[in-house]
Amino acid sequence: MTVGALPQEIREKLRRAERLEWITIGIMVITVIAMGLVMGSSQAMQTAWVEDLLSLIPPIVFLVTARLERRKPTALYPFGFERYHSIAFLVAAVSLTAMGALLAIDSVVTLIKQERPTVGSIAIFGHEIWQGWLMIGVLALSVIPPVVLGRLKYALAQPLHDKVLHTDALMNKADWLTGLAGVAGVFGIAYGLWWADAAAALIISLDILRDGVRSGRIATAELADTTPRRLDSPKISEEALQLAARLKACPGVRGVRLRETGRMFEVTVEPDAQMPNLDTLRRIAAENWRVATLNIAAVHDAPEEAGDPARAETGESWTPYLRVLPGSP
């Protein structure tokens, strides 16, 4: 059965998130153009430019899947479209990781090859001004929107339990960190420290890689139908454990299994010989807007162990109920 529709508050927050993502795309495009114009041959600035391009990916996948995931199930999509959110999450996580990896590799290669960044001059009002000052200006300005947008998105991602938005917020954090690294790098060049550029970029890249890999872990775990995790860490979700405990406490419930489809939970209840009260189950499920689907398993043969998410951390194995397949024993 499908439990209730999204509450009004959540739907409003989703609309806000969509607006934020449109604004992000607009600002990023402007930033990319501005940076492209003043780039020169600064290593950190060139890499910052590519990353700003990469950071267009999460907002785009967010907007595409935000529409998709709300559609009603069809014959072709009997389980609905919620999983697209999970796919978008993986795409965003991979973009973030790619950004970190690109920056790290680039910086290391530059340092090994001992490349000297040459930054020339540009004519302003008839005077030749060192282009580095212009780069610092553009980089410093480019830091402001990601800081603002990142905070707003981070705040929205929590109540919406939106992983794409959260990853996008991490991407914005990566954006302003690399912007600052670029500023430090160009100042380093100004002082004759040709390696400062690449060194600053390398340090930043490690932080970005860490965020990207962690997000990738969570995204993969979700697509592999593991017990639901928290928004920002691979640890098991408290919310999921509590929901499972409440359901398991109902008479007639042998076991409970949970997985995430996008931002939603899909609950599978394994009943006893005595069936549980459907209304009680429905009531408990409806209390949490994240429960989209509640299934009652058709148990062919009652297994010894029953599903209990509380044992997820121990990693012990257990036999799930036998699937009802033609020809199976």
Next chain:
Amino acid sequence: MAIRAGAALAAALLAGCDLPRDPEGTYDRVRGGTLRVGIVAADEAQPEHASAAREDRAAVERFAQELGASPVWMHASAEALFLALERHELDLVIGGVYGDTPWRGRIALSKPAGPHPAERGAERRFAIPPGENKWLLAINRFLKGGAS
């Protein structure tokens, strides 16, 4: 517009400082010292290049005078000169340096010093050791300030 104004302001403020600096100290070494210049050897089949090289040499002599430097000239092929430049064994290479040179990632190029002797619309430049940003700025200022 605001960015340009801000940059100009910052540059004016920092004009008191000696930023940007040269990692290898080229500008400071050349000023009042020796200026090692490479001139690309003339190609007998293209005589118009020779007049361009003469103009470049005259410009560099003027520049050296401004800096109080004594120029030392080396004539060699473009490849040999660029290699020496990359290794910081030369301070400047002139007389046959163009924007589309395959060396442009490994050495630095100045702003245009004059028209290309053969191709209409193209320009010739000076080549500078990589990463010597103060030196490059000085040369660009000279090229753009003293209009030929």
